[in-house]
Amino acid sequence: xxxxxxxxxxxxxxxxxxxxxxxxxxxxxxxxxxxxxxxxxxxxxxxxxxxxxxxxxxxxxxxxxxxxxxxxxxxxxxxxxxxxxxxxxxxxxxxxxxxxxxxxxxxxxxxxxxxxxxxxxxxxxxxxxxxxxxxxxxxxxxxxxxxxxxxxxxxxxxxxxxxxxxxxxxxxxxxxxxxxxxxxxxxxxxxxxxxxxxxxxxxxxxxxxxxxxxxxxxxxxxxxxxxxxxxxxxxxxxxxxxxxxxxxxxxxxxxxxxxxxxxxxxxxxxxxxxxxxxxxxxxxxxxxxxxxxxxxxxxxxxxxxxxxxxxxxxxxxxxxxxxxxxxxxxxxxxxxxxxx
Numbered sequence: 001x002x003x004x005x006x007x008x009x010x011x012x013x014x015x016x017x018x019x020x021x022x023x024x025x026x027x028x029x030x031x032x033x034x035x036x037x038x039x040x041x042x043x044x045x046x047x048x049x050x051x052x053x054x055x056x057x058x059x060x061x062x063x064x065x066x067x068x069x070x071x072x073x074x075x076x077x078x079x080x081x082x083x084x085x086x087x088x089x090x091x092x093x094x095x096x097x098x099x100x101x102x103x104x105x106x107x108x109x110x111x112x113x114x115x116x117x118x119x120x121x122x123x124x125x126x127x128x129x130x131x132x133x134x135x136x137x138x139x140x141x142x143x144x145x146x147x148x149x150x151x152x153x154x155x156x157x158x159x160x161x162x163x164x165x166x167x168x169x170x171x172x173x174x175x176x177x178x179x180x181x182x183x184x185x186x187x188x189x190x191x192x193x194x195x196x197x198x199x200x201x202x203x204x205x206x207x208x209x210x211x212x213x214x215x216x217x218x219x220x221x222x223x224x225x226x227x228x229x230x231x232x233x234x235x236x237x238x239x240x241x242x243x244x245x246x247x248x249x250x251x252x253x254x255x256x257x258x259x260x261x262x263x264x265x266x267x268x269x270x271x272x273x274x275x276x277x278x279x280x281x282x283x284x285x286x287x288x289x290x291x292x293x294x295x296x297x298x299x300x301x302x303x304x305x306x307x308x309x310x311x312x313x314x315x316x317x318x319x320x321x322x323x324x325x326x327x328x329x330x331x332x333x334x335x336x337x338x339x340x
Contacts, residue, residue: 001025001124001152008033008040009061015116017061020127022152027051028337030152035064036113037129037148039072039178041185041291044156044337047266052184054267056301059291065114069288069296070177070303073113074148075106076164077133077140078321079175080245080279080310083210087313089141089169089322096139101208106177107138112146113177126151135168142168142325157336165328172329173308173321175275179283179301182262182269186294190282190302191232194261197225197278199246203309209243211311218246225258231282231302241284241299245277245309252276254332258304261340268340273333275306276319306333 001024008019017035029051031040042055057071058064067073085098096104112131121128128149135143144166151159162174181190202223203211218224222234223244235241248257252274261268271278281303283296290296308321323329 001154003122003124003127005122008035011035011061011065011116017116018119020119020122022125022127022150024152024154024156026154026156028152028156030150030158032127032150033064034117034119034129035061036067036072036115037074037117037131038064038067038113039176042158044267045339046262047339050265052265052267053291054180054182054185054262056179056181056185056296057291067111067114069179069286070106070113071179071290073177074174075177076112076146076172076174077138077144078104078107078171078173079177079305079307080173081105081210083311083314087171089171092141094139094141103208103210107140110138120147125153140170142166142170144170144172146174148174155336156338157334159332159334162331163328165326166323167325169322169324171313171321172323174329174331175279175305175307176333177303177305179303180260180269181301182260182267183264185290185301186292187264189232189299191230191235191299192263193231193302194228194263195225195231195258195280196228197246197258197280198256199248199278200226201247203245203247209310211245211309211315213315215247228259231299235282241282243279243281245279247309248273248275248277250274254334257306260302260304266339268338270336271304271306271333272336273306273331275308275331275333277307277309279303279305279307279310281305306331
């Protein structure tokens with residue numbers, strides 16, 4: 001195992017951002033930056049002797065400073081959507097910025113993944129980042145001390161450990177919004193990738209992607225991935241493509257949530273988590289320039305985001321992302337790579 005640190009670039013405000021490169025003895029290499037605590041690249045061995053970069057991203061600092069596609073991002077304070085850009089806690093109503101119609105998406109503005117984090121600890125196989133989210137940040141109550149630790153193993157696993165401790169009752173829902181293309185980041189559509197999800201239920205949404213409050217079986221719907229199938233098999237039945245929350249039954253134990261397989265590379269990725277849900281987003285409408293001058297278009301990557309259900313704060317019967325003072329948000333997600 002090895003760790004190298006280098007300068008990634010200089011931000012518009014004149015601060016130096018850094019690139020942290022972890023590599024194991026099998027040739028898996030992960031690049032991370034303290035700008036947004038983002039995943040910049042992930043190179044893994046494929047079934048043909050290659051080592052493609054399977055994570056969408058940008059070439060330098062400028063892209064991550066204005067990361068409208070959320071590439072490689074750590075999202076908080078509350079990932080996904082909050083209806084009406086407001087919520088109530090302890091009898092007080094808190095109003096957020098409405099950045100997706102009337103709703104809040106990923107808790108903008110001043111997004112976590114466009115801020116410079118502090119690298120608080122490095123070892124040969126890990127990098128830890130810290131961000132202090134002040135009281136009132138993005139409209140949320142309480143300050144939160146956010147810590148995210150990435151670890152690379154000799155078993156070709158990239159682990160992400162989240163620990164966020166508030167000083168008052170607040171919402172915390174962190175996730176990694178990396179986009180994966182297991183054929184290589186510049187290889188086009190992922191709709192030929194095979195996906196299997198350990199989920200029997202999903203949460204349907206309205207036209208604004210806000211959950212209706214129902215939890216429905218996936219059986220006999222386009223959302224049934226209990227048996228492996230290509231991402232594109234039923235996508236014509238899902239307007240805009242998948243942006244869907246799947247319910248997990250892991251009881252906050254680390255268990256495999258899904259497996260994604262690249263049809264050309266032979267790379268398989270298991271997502272292992274103790275989070276209560278998995279958001280699958282196939283990036284319909286993606287249109288931007290990424291690494292190596294590559295254009296990313298519709299469905300060029302898929303995000304597999306472990307998190308609480310979207311808009312959970314308005315559905316009290318669902319697992320709640322509400323944390324009291326001193327009660328830390330603690331979850332782990334592992335992206336485990338192998339050849340199929």
